[in-house]
Amino acid sequence: MSIKIVLTGGRSPAALELSRLLHAAGHTVIAAESWKRHLCGASKSVAMSCELPPPNQNPRVYAEALRSVIIDSKADVLLPTCEEIYTISKYRDMLIEHCQVFAEPISVLERLHHKGKFIEWAESLGLKVPLTRMAESREELMSLASNRGLFPGGVILKPAYSRSGSKVGVISDAALTPDIEKAVQAAAPISAAYPWVVQARLPGRQLCTYSIAQQGTLVAHTAYWTRYTAGVGSCVHFEHVWEGETFHFVEIFVKATGFTGQIAFDFKEGLDGRLLPIECNPRATSGIHLLAGVPGIDRALVAPSGLQSEGILVPPASGTASMLGAAMLLTGWRGSRTIRQWREWVLDYARARDVLFRWNDPMPAVEQLGVFGRLCVQQWRTGMSLLELTTSDIEWNGEA
Incomplete structure (x- = not known):
């Protein structure tokens, strides 16, 4: 219809x-x-x-x-x-x-968008999360950021409300006091109305998920590693992978909260290789590019009631790849420092679908x-x- x-x-x-x-x-x-x-x-x-x-x-x-x-x-x-x-x-x-x-109502979305409240919510559901604290002043931020007993591996500083990795500060375990002070001074504004999050630094790779849910039922899902970016956090190349640990996190979270809508999570690898959630985006993200060819994806978005008895839609094939072609060409190669990395970038660029250009549009x-x-x-x-x-x-x- x-x-x-x-x-x-x-x-x-x-x-x-x-x-x-x-x-x-x-x-x-x-x-x-x-x-x-x-x-x-x-x-x-x-x-x-x-x-x-x-x-x-x-x-x-x-x-x-x-x-x-x-x-x-x-x-x-x-x-x-x-x-x-x-x-x-x-x-x-x-x-x-x-x-x-x-x-969802704003009471739900605000709790997910706020990077500290989201972690508290996930932890209350029994899900594993990185150690996270909130600060409402520079003094509090400085105290937490320099606490090596609490954060022995360093910290990530970021506004509770932020997007695309903007204003994020990274403090390694080897950072000196002047470096920490400089990072804290860059945190502005900061107040009770505009708090910052101090989160244990996870040194591994980042994986992003994108899902569609209806009344707590997961009806579509994909995941991709963050490999090529424009700036700090804006991914420009997306390749579907199956990652069971993060899929089960999303499935449990969506079911426990009864969530309806589009929802995306960012995960980082710890030293033990385990993927932990660092933030949530309860809206559309670039993951939709990987689901565009999945049969029935339109019904997951605008007529999801019929999908609940069918279960989750068949995910895209592993290796399905899309990209922001211009951004990939202009910035995606910047992390390539060896011949092998350059070769991988060329191959990844050649086989990915440009999400903007179509001959018929x-x-x-x-x-x-x-x-x-x-x-x-x-x-x-x-x-x-x-x-x-x-x-x-x-x-x-x-x-x-």
């Missing part, structure tokens, strides 16, 4: 992937975005694109404008993708009167050049980083 879906966050490649797979399944997609021009707006998969006000400038005005789009388009489902999901979740009761909203790949150019101009004017500019109008840092 064909339905109408309002999809927000049209600037992101993940939203573009979602719009294409939903369109291919016969559904009508309406993009609602606070950027005037964006990836989804250039795609043939989108029937109509509507401009909204920035959600974090006046959240209620944003919610009211989104409600008008839902009513005018007679939408059946609202599918948030980026951090505007927190504003949508806050006004969920206003929106759910008119369509299904594929997002080429304009989003062209639009990314325009988006990048506009961001560069804004960077010159504001002094903000490109990463910060991509989320500055939608990011949500708690009610305070």
Whole structure:
């Protein structure tokens, strides 16, 4: 059955992937975005694109404008993708009167988005987590960061509300006091309303998961190692792997919390090789690129009730790979220092699917050049980083 879906966050490649797979399944997609021009707006998969006000400038005005789009388009489902999901979740009761909203209430999402509260929640469910503490002042942050008895292997410092590895500080076990003081001084702002997290440093690789759940039932899942990145935390190459330990973590967490929606976790390897969760993103992430070809994935997103009796969808084949082609070409190679690493990068680039360019829908790949150019101009004017500019109008840092 064909339905109408309002999809927000049209600037992101993940939203573009979602719009294409939903369109291919016969559904009508309406993009609602606070950027005037964006990836989804250039795609043939989108029937109509509507401009909204920035959600974090006046959240209620944003919610009211989104409600008008839902009513005018007679939408059946609202599918948030980026951090505007927190504003949508806050006004969920206003929106759910008119369509299904594929997002949990803000009380749930805030607990998952907050990097300290998420760890506390997972630990309360009996799941293994890295040692984590919260600080509400620089003095408290300094005391925790320099406590080698509590954190013998060093620490990671990061805002409780952050994204894409921004503002993360790494203090190794061998760091000297001046290095620690410098890292702590860089932590700004910090207060009771804007706390920071001090977490035991796990030195191994990072693995990311992306899943779709309905009322505590896991209906789709994938995982990929973070190998090629743009900056600290933005992965640009995604290759599906099966990793049982993290799958069972996600399955247990989703079931115990009765979660409905899209949910992603980041894990790091400890010295013993065990993967422990470090944070959660209760929204769409790049993992959707690996599930795009899975039969029935559209029903997991917009008609999941029929999937509960069928169990989890068949995952993609191991080795299925996607990438942000331009970013992989410009930045993905930077970690390659040996002939073998260069060869691996070339092979990985050659066999991965570019998530933006398609011969039957080429304009989003062209639009990314325009988006990048506009961001560069804004960077010159504001002094903000490109990463910060991509989320500055939608990011949500708690009610305070």
